[in-house]
Amino acid sequence: FPTGVVLGGARRRELLQWAADGGLVIEDDYDAEHRYDRPPVPALRGVLPEQVLYLGSVSKLLAPALRTGWVLAPARYRDALVDAKRLSDLGNAALPQLVLAHLMESGALERHLRLQRTRHRRRRDAMTAAVAAHLPGAAVHGAAAGLHLMLTFPDGLPCTDTELAAAALAHGVKVHPLSWHARLPHPPGLVLGYAAGTPGEIEEGIAVLGRLLREAGPPLPG
Template identity: 55%
Template sequence: MTGADFLSLDPGAAPARGRTAWLAQRLRTAIADGTLAPGTRLPASRALAADLSVGRGTVVEAYRRIAEEGLLVTNRGGGTTIAELATAVPANLRSAPAVEASSELLNISSGVPDVSAFPRAPWLRAERRVLATATERELGYADPRGAPQLRTALAGWLARSRGLTVQPERIIITAGVTGALSLVAQVLRERGSAEWAIEDPGAVGNRRILDYWLDALHPVPVDEEGLCVDALPRTDVRAVLVTPAHQFPTGVVLSPQRRRQLIAWAQETGGLVIEDDYDSEYRYDRAPVRAMHAAAPERIVHISSLSKVLAPGMRIGWMIAPSWLHDDLVRKRWASDLGSPTLPQLVFAELIETGALERHLRGLRLRHRARRDAAAAAIRRYLPGCRSEGIAAGLHLLVRLPEHIDDAELAARAEAEGIAVQPLSAHRFAPGPPGLVIGYGPHPAARLAAAIKILGALAGLSPVIGE
């Protein structure tokens, strides 16, 4: 049995496909409980790798992750040591599970970014600057619209990235997209609009939230041009939720003609379009798609969040609403919880203003594009004859399955094999062709290929030889 005297590390205790995460977590725990005091020098990566009988890259990557969290200091010629401030490890890092632990399902079901790439070091630096300069006023009861610094920074960023020209005072900070949808649903309900139209297929998570607040949801079909706007008048509603830049889950872009039709519908009926701009930061094989809000700001509510930019757990989102709805939404935000926590907002504003956010996104785009390519290649090999859609942007793709396959049954069988994947039918109101929604953001190429290979075997499809 191999092992290291350092921390009594036993490689036999590591999951078969999660040694880097296991080692990183062991280091976090030792730092948090004081076993590794500030200034302690870590073993050389080559020596520790030899003790554990693992590749040196495993140790180097574990050290890198901990260094990005601000817990290690690399001294040229002097090795790697525990940082002086390392005892202030956030509580969530002390107890964080190894995300690659074999006891958990391999989750390729959700379109989330690679949260292991969260910019911990830039975030910690920004947080220290904020804590060093925050005033008593900033730490007091905040404006329910959100911290002015963040709304100002967001206004500039949205102008550069989404073509939105908006004054900071028109932005409302929310608890993610979910918080924004909940606010809009409550305010519209009070105004007499307790039924909305929604895309079919569409995001089941949004449907569940709206089911809680509204009396009814009316499905509107989606085709290769996006929402079938011609079907909207038959619903007799005055609000519709759409994902025009990258429809979930099909990935189609709402065509220019449909955009014009949708805006015309809203203007003629006095209706409202809720634009969920959930993953517009990621595009690979196509030009950016401008946000709809700029074309009709008095008929469109624009919402988005940090879930796909940094991590879903940040719970920071934003909303830009028509002037005739703005005050009601702000009052509802105030009455609900007085607004969002201030410190994370100030830190996020600092990341935008210093350019750290855009640098982070550039790196993520490259990483996610490579994983998209790996997923597409694995689908061609292990799911032959199945078409991939929505791959030009975002963090997920849709695999169209042969008609004879029951996608819900296939997903259930995959879960029994340790793989979580979403069947397309789970996002539908009306029956339709089968498919699988695969999120590739968090997973390295080899892991994606292994999961898709199992899906192909479960589906009874023969892999392409030599692919």
């Protein structure tokens, strides 16, 4: 996050070799359920289960307020993890966990996921088309998965990305400046979520961004 980049095959092999030599990989399978144009990347946990601590949550699939997630840990760490969890918060509420288990066992969760993928693909496609129409200088990243797009403006902006985000918010459009997520030099950009809006709302929001940029004038000199 937010680039949508997945480790390539060579990097994954290097990481697995490092773990096989005694390292421990903590694998957060972020947005794994929300993939649209290609199969999910296989989890490292399936290749080296005793060296990978695998975790995830249902925050993006159902609701963040459920506060429900999971950890699949190598056997040698399980008792320590259970003890640490018990000491930190005395455990999660049992009822949401039982409801989640029922959804999984009944097949309802899988049906919900298929419906959500269809909706989110339609919203992603609407956002991609709107960017092409209203922000023609923007490059789109991370469209294959997740619930957001990352935009960069290789030719620059007439203002900083934080100024653009503030102006958009004043017009009712909430975006993240890419600079909030960066520590190294980078092209200006934005992070745009599409999960909560209809295709029409998404198109209207991108149109507002395009209008603000046109009104601001030509890009600042590099």
